[in-house]
Amino acid sequence: xxxxxxxxDVEKEIYxxxxxxxxxxxxxxxxxHDIGYSGISxxxxxxxxxxxxxxxxxxxxxxxxxxxxxxxxxxEDANHGLLLDGVFFSPDKIIYPQIKKAERAAMFAVTxxxxxxxxxxELFRRGEILMGYMADAxxxxxxxxxxxxxxxxIRSRMLESEMKITNRYSPGYCNWNVSEQHLLFSLxxxxxxxxxxxxxxxxxxxxxxxxxxGIGKNVRYSKYNCNRxxxxxxxxxxxxxxxxxxxxxx
Numbered sequence: 001x002x003x004x005x006x007x008x009d010v011e012k013e014i015y016x017x018x019x020x021x022x023x024x025x026x027x028x029x030x031x032x033h034d035i036g037y038s039g040i041s042x043x044x045x046x047x048x049x050x051x052x053x054x055x056x057x058x059x060x061x062x063x064x065x066x067x068x069x070x071x072x073x074x075x076e077d078a079n080h081g082l083l084l085d086g087v088f089f090s091p092d093k094i095i096y097p098q099i100k101k102a103e104r105a106a107m108f109a110v111t112x113x114x115x116x117x118x119x120x121x122e123l124f125r126r127g128e129i130l131m132g133y134m135a136d137a138x139x140x141x142x143x144x145x146x147x148x149x150x151x152x153x154i155r156s157r158m159l160e161s162e163m164k165i166t167n168r169y170s171p172g173y174c175n176w177n178v179s180e181q182h183l184l185f186s187l188x189x190x191x192x193x194x195x196x197x198x199x200x201x202x203x204x205x206x207x208x209x210x211x212x213x214g215i216g217k218n219v220r221y222s223k224y225n226c227n228r229x230x231x232x233x234x235x236x237x238x239x240x241x242x243x244x245x246x247x248x249x250x
Contacts, residue, residue, distance in 0.1 A: 003153045008066065008189060016066035016193065017153055021058040024145045026138070028054065035137050049131055053138045061142060062113025064193035065150045067106045069215070075100055087183050091212070092175040098222070099166050102214030106154050107184055108168070109193045110147045111208035112139060139207045147209045158215050166219045170211035171201070184210055 001023065008014040028050045032042040074083035080096035082089045084105055091099070099105070116139040123132030147168070155165045172178035181201040185192065196204050203210065 001149065001152070002156070003149065005153065005157075013069040014066070014189065014192075015068075016064065017150055019063050019065050019146055019149055021061055021063065021142075023149060024142065026054065026057075026142055026145055030145075031134070031138050031141050034141050035134075046130075046134070049134050050138070053131070053134045056119075057116065057138055057142065060115040060119055062115060062194070063111070063146055064113070064195075065108070065110040065146055066188075066193050067108035067150065067154060067213075068188055070105050070107060070187065072102055072105055085187055087187060089180055089183055089212075090177070091169060091180075092177075094174040095169045095176055099169070099212070099214035099219065101216055101218045102166065103216040104163075104214075106165070106213040106215060107187050107210075108147075108150060108154070108213065109185075109188060109195050109208065109210040110143060110150055111193055111195050111203075111205050112143050112146065113194065113207075114205040116142070117206055143207045143209055151213065154213055154215075163215050163217060164219050165221060166214035167221055168211045168213045170209060181210065184212070 003023070004018045005015045006018065008016055028047060031050050031054075032046065035042075037046075070084045072082055072084055073086075075081070076083075077096075077100065080090060080093050082091070082096075082099070082105070084107075116135060120132045120135035120139065123129075123135055151165075151168055158165055169176060171180045171184060178201045181197055181203070185195075185197055193208075194205070195208050195210070198204065
């Protein structure tokens with residue numbers, strides 16, 4: 001899929017990417033998988049609830065996605081660190097080996113806006129607990145699906161320059177201190193893609209994803225080394241490889 005990208009700041013290589021809900025491959029089965037029904041059937045009444053949520057999701061998603069490409073100025077093996085545009089990141093020993101051969105990095109951010117979050121909250125307040133839960137679960141699946149598309153887009157753009165990309169990594173995962181969200185967003189325009197940070201590094205809107213992707217001639221995408229990480233419910237354990245066709249389950 002070829003996505004249109006719009007320059008925000010050409011000199012700094014900052015872009016937003018146009019992604020619409022119709023570009024996504026979200027299905028009932030995917031949401032059932034994400035809430036724990038992988039390989040087994042979800043309760044029958046879940047189907048109608050999930051379908052009802054998905055039928056309204058398009059109107060409640062304000063999708064925005066973008067990234068900045070930055071040269072890596074310096075790498076420090078001893079500190080598992082990277083210097084990008086004068087900002088030093090310490091992604092820790094799980095992530096660092098995966099990106100230390102990178103020459104450049106894509107700092108990205110994705111959100112679906114606040115409407116799904118507000119809708120889910122309203123459903124909970126009205127006592128429609130299951131519907132609210134499914135709306136929240138669908139929102140999480142949707143934002144990850146969008147991030148997959150952005151990852152694929154960056155991969156395709158880099159291939160034009162005969163460059164490869166790594167997995168994506170986010171502060172808060174794989175022992176990367178979540179406080180470095182503030183460093184990441186310091187390299188992006190203020191409120192980039194409509195996202196802001198709290199003092200505790202929580203992204204607002206909540207259904208947002210940010211992170212880093214390594215770029216270079218000698219990097220590679222590989223299966224996430226999940227056996228080294230203690231986070232058992234990490235979304236990256238089941239994400240597909242960028243460049244693979246999204247599977248639409250029926």
